[in-house]
Amino acid sequence: MAFFGKNYKKLSDEELMSLLIEREKQAFDELYIRYSKQMLNYFYRMLYFDKERAEDMLHDLFLKIIEKPYLFNTEKKFSTWIYTVAGNMLKNEFRDVQIHGNHEKAYGNEQETRIENEQKVDSKLFLASLNKELDKFDSELKQIFVLRYFDEMSIKEIAEIANCPEGTVKSRLFYMNKKLSVSLAAFR
Amino acid sequence: MKNFELDNFEKIELLLKSKSFDELSEAEREFVYKSISREEYENLFYFYQNINQAKTYTSIEPKMEIKSALDKQFENFKSSNSFFSRKLSIFKVAAVAAACFVLGFGISSIDNIAKDKPENLTDSIIHDTVQVIKYIQLPKQEFFAKVNVSNKPLSLDFPALPKNYYHEKDAILLASQTMKIYNSIKIKHYR
Numbered sequence: 001m002a003f004f005g006k007n008y009k010k011l012s013d014e015e016l017m018s019l020l021i022e023r024e025k026q027a028f029d030e031l032y033i034r035y036s037k038q039m040l041n042y043f044y045r046m047l048y049f050d051k052e053r054a055e056d057m058l059h060d061l062f063l064k065i066i067e068k069p070y071l072f073n074t075e076k077k078f079s080t081w082i083y084t085v086a087g088n089m090l091k092n093e094f095r096d097v098q099i100h101g102n103h104e105k106a107y108g109n110e111q112e113t114r115i116e117n118e119q120k121v122d123s124k125l126f127l128a129s130l131n132k133e134l135d136k137f138d139s140e141l142k143q144i145f146v147l148r149y150f151d152e153m154s155i156k157e158i159a160e161i162a163n164c165p166e167g168t169v170k171s172r173l174f175y176m177n178k179k180l181s182v183s184l185a186a187f188r
Numbered sequence: 189m190k191n192f193e194l195d196n197f198e199k200i201e202l203l204l205k206s207k208s209f210d211e212l213s214e215a216e217r218e219f220v221y222k223s224i225s226r227e228e229y230e231n232l233f234y235f236y237q238n239i240n241q242a243k244t245y246t247s248i249e250p251k252m253e254i255k256s257a258l259d260k261q262f263e264n265f266k267s268s269n270s271f272f273s274r275k276l277s278i279f280k281v282a283a284v285a286a287a288c289f290v291l292g293f294g295i296s297s298i299d300n301i302a303k304d305k306p307e308n309l310t311d312s313i314i315h316d317t318v319q320v321i322k323y324i325q326l327p328k329q330e331f332f333a334k335v336n337v338s339n340k341p342l343s344l345d346f347p348a349l350p351k352n353y354y355h356e357k358d359a360i361l362l363a364s365q366t367m368k369i370y371n372s373i374k375i376k377h378y379r
Contacts, residue, residue: 170197181231188234
């Protein structure tokens with residue numbers, strides 16, 4: 001219990017952002033504790049399991065939050081906002097990769113060494129195949145899929161991040177899942 | 189996608205995440221059949237299982253170096269941060285600068301306009317009128333000597349004052365009455 005100061009752990013994300021606008025370091029630390037792991041894993045999955053690139057992206061994301069915290073509207077939900085910012089960063093990243101080379105060249109070669117646990121060969125193979133299949137969809141569809149099944153977000157939150165109606169999110173997921181479950185049926 | 193599937197998407201997903209087709213009750217099977225076949229359900233069930241498993245094995249932890257670098261950047265940013273750059277974006281700073289410029293320009297314009305505004309005009313007319321009335325109250329010869337004009341009588345329609353009566357206060361009062369007349373004429377003119 002904090003007698004002489006704020007208990008940052010009890011504050012909401014939005015309250016922490018208000019304090020960060022006032023340059024309170026502890027507010028930043030608390031937000032980092034809450035979101036660094038999930039954002040790193042989001043980048044990691046979206047960037048074909050390229051750990052180093054995902055770490056760079058995580059650093060850049062939090063640097064944006066340090067430098068421009070006022071861009072966040074404290075009346076809105078922080079979790080949605082941070083994924084929107086991350087999504088925009090990924091779009092730029094994909095655009096650069098498209099300009100400078102294909103995804104496989106940029107990230108694919110490192111994929112094999114990413115998952116270290118040898119006992120999880122099936123999962124490793126499944127993920128490699130899932131990524132190849134997800135590559136057949138555009139990055140927005142992939143984003144929706146990752147947000148739903150890896151980041152466990154609600155349909156409403158995904159709709160806000162992807163900036164489309166909830167019905168569209170559901171129909172896209174339903175369509176993708178049906179296709180993916182058929183193409184990855186060998187992993188049954 | 190049918191409306192039924194849209195409405196029940198999350199319900200079907202919940203079943204897919206928790207039960208194989210064989211574990212479904214009769215009612216649940218009936219419900220599932222409205223959207224997908226048994227084969228589709230089983231494909232999706234294993235698909236969800238694989239995702240859950242893969243999710244566990246692909247989770248990574250952020251390195252301490254990232255946080256250390258961010259801490260340094262936070263301190264650097266904080267120390268180099270002025271009052272304006274702290275809270276205001278470049279657009280806001282530009283907007284404030286533009287507002288100051290417009291305000292400054294406005295004040296100088298207002299100052300210029302003030303020289304010609306009716307209040308000032310009225311003051312100067314009163315002042316001039318007071319000077320004229322003072323001369324009226326002077327003996328005729330003295331007045332004509334001062335203004336150096338021909339020996340004609342003045343035909344100004346000011347209210348008559350007692351002979352040789354001279355008091356600046358009364359002159360000002362008289363001038364104010366004159367201004368009222370002047371203003372009423374002006375208002376009529378502009379109407």
